[in-house]
Amino acid sequence: MKQQILVIGAGFGGVWSALSAARLLDMHDRKDVDITLLAPQAELRIRPRFYETDVHKMFAPLDALFDSVGVRFVKGMAERIDEQTKTVGYRDEAGHEGTLSYDRLILAAGSQLVRPKVPGLAEHAFDVDQIEAAVRLEDHLKSLKDRPASVARNTVVVAGGGFTGIETGTEMPARLRAVLGDDQDVRVIIVDRAPQIGATMGDGIRPSIIEASEHLGVEWVVNASVAAVDANGVTLADGRHIEAQTVIWTVGFRASPLTEHLTSDRDPQGRLHVDENLKVLGQTHVYAAGDVAYAATDDLGNFAAMSCQHAIALGRHAGNNVAADLLGVAPTPYRQPKYVTCLDLGAWGAVFTEGWDRQLKLVKDEAKELKTQINTQWIYPPAADRATALVATTVTLRGQQNASFSPPPRQHRGRLCVFGRNACA
8 A cells, every 4th residue: 555645735835745746656666655735726826915915816726747747736724633543534626525644744734813802804905815815805996986976985003013014015105195186195004013113123124114104105004003993994093093994914824723623842933843854743744845944944033933934844854854764864954044035125126135134135026026036936836847846845954055936046236035924024
């Protein structure tokens, strides 16, 4: 009987896990191991681009790619993991229940936006967490032109001044004017709990965020939080009310609740603690990749962020190592010392930094050019050609530079570039 590798999730971590496992099996000419990927759809949804327009196009089909490397796709939503029987229960699109068995499991179910019990949030707020939600926001923005002109109609409030909030907020002036007209007075307001603009992004990036915000007319309300949302705006914790017919929630992400099905330690974001080979601590047959893995990137105390920058490399290693485990060959420990940030700042440009301390390297047009390449090329999966796809999954040895995009490492004006969530977090 063939052994079974089961991957849960078709995000960056899941796709690259499946491809990487296929590569190692191919290298050893092993036909006695099957790879199955379970996900709601056979497509890689390009989540870092959900703040852009035409969001319904932000996905890459995976059927042909999986067929080319011999990965079986099962369409369904994983609902439970039984580590004792080594089975995963799922529900297909028709609502029927099914069960998949595994010899080794890679959990790469991703993360989701945290939606606290803020009054009116569920009824009146939008988000860009999933493609369906981002499409709903885009449809709403297009509908604004049919509403009577008012301050509320022309105002967008973005709750949260982190990476997603900044990219969404700085894109909004252009998106509003595209709908309402260039002559319209539009307002975009970012509400953030931090005491200063862009506090989570560090001192190197903050001046660019401030300059871009001023240039674009994006306002910030800091030291504030949203206490309630209604059809005509938000009420802040201090009682102030901001009129807005568009409120976008971007505060906080948490790992898939499937992590709670395993008797293993998790970090405050719900991510599973893993060893250097990405095996979940306390588990014999389960590995984790992407946003569900709390993984050390180096020996300096840095851990992978919830970003495609890390998810792709985590997937490459998890897939390789789970196959290595079954084949009885040496694993490749995960290390990713290179960390960059590429923050989109709308029509003003972008910012590119290197290192965990975010040393500023590129700004405005140069950074925007790089950001565009990341968002439109580097984060997409390889072509549905077996040889090309398997080569793209190559992992590096411990201590070597680890690039994290599907094409070979590229030079951008002399600098090695890698990327992350929205698109570089």
